[in-house]
Amino acid sequence: MLLFREKIPPDWLSKILANLPAVLIDHAHLERKAATTALNLEKYRDLYPRVAELNAIAIEELQHFQLVLDLLNRRGIPFGQPYPSPWISGLMKSVRRGQRRQVVDYLGCCSLIEGRSCEKFQILARELQPFDAELAAFYGSLVESEGNHYAAYILMARAIDPAETDRRLDFYLELDAHLMRQPNPLPMLH
Ligand SMILES: [Fe+2]
Ligand SMILES: [Fe+2]
Numbered sequence: 001m002l003l004f005r006e007k008i009p010p011d012w013l014s015k016i017l018a019n020l021p022a023v024l025i026d027h028a029h030l031e032r033k034a035a036t037t038a039l040n041l042e043k044y045r046d047l048y049p050r051v052a053e054l055n056a057i058a059i060e061e062l063q064h065f066q067l068v069l070d071l072l073n074r075r076g077i078p079f080g081q082p083y084p085s086p087w088i089s090g091l092m093k094s095v096r097r098g099q100r101r102q103v104v105d106y107l108g109c110c111s112l113i114e115g116r117s118c119e120k121f122q123i124l125a126r127e128l129q130p131f132d133a134e135l136a137a138f139y140g141s142l143v144e145s146e147g148n149h150y151a152a153y154i155l156m157a158r159a160i161d162p163a164e165t166d167r168r169l170d171f172y173l174e175l176d177a178h179l180m181r182q183p184n185p186l187p188m189l190h
Contacts, residue, residue, distance in 0.1 A: 006177035019187030028068040029082035035061035107157035114150035
């Protein structure tokens with residue numbers, strides 16, 4: 001697992017637990033965006049050989065999206081607007097132009113997003129257990145898949161350019177640490 005350089009802010013968990021319906025809507029959009037991101041990566045020449053792998057990730061993310069929608073449905077929560085995530089847009093803003101640089105950067109951002117999701121879903125699986133066993137089990141069931149996506153994106157970037165991947169991961173870990181320290185009052189996963 002990535003060695004993140006900043007802890008999740010201490011108020012994150014209480015904000016999440018106090019606003020589960022809004023968090024589930026935010027989560028649904030996250031899975032939707034994860035599916036479209038995997039499909040968008042298929043336009044890069046360097047990733048043509050990985051198109052089947054990217055399709056498999058997109059299908060899995062779409063299944064996650066449907067699972068969250070089913071949860072919303074069972075709980076009588078209407079699907080709604082997403083919150084824009086300053087953390088995700090902060091990472092994405094630093095993606096450089098130029099085919100090769102752009103694809104390595106996108107893969108670096110995606111791996112960090114998957115890695116942070118994996119970390120946060122593990123926390124939620126543990127913390128929700130005493131009072132919402134269904135949701136705890138749901139988050140627990142996603143941990144392995146998001147961890148695999150994290151690893152898959154790093155491996156794809158390293159196969160394109162290992163030295164550049166390591167340089168950019170170092171940059172993105174610093175940026176992640178910086179962005180994690182910015183206050184975000186909204187109840188969002190990221
Ligand atoms: Fe997912
Ligand atoms: Fe994922």
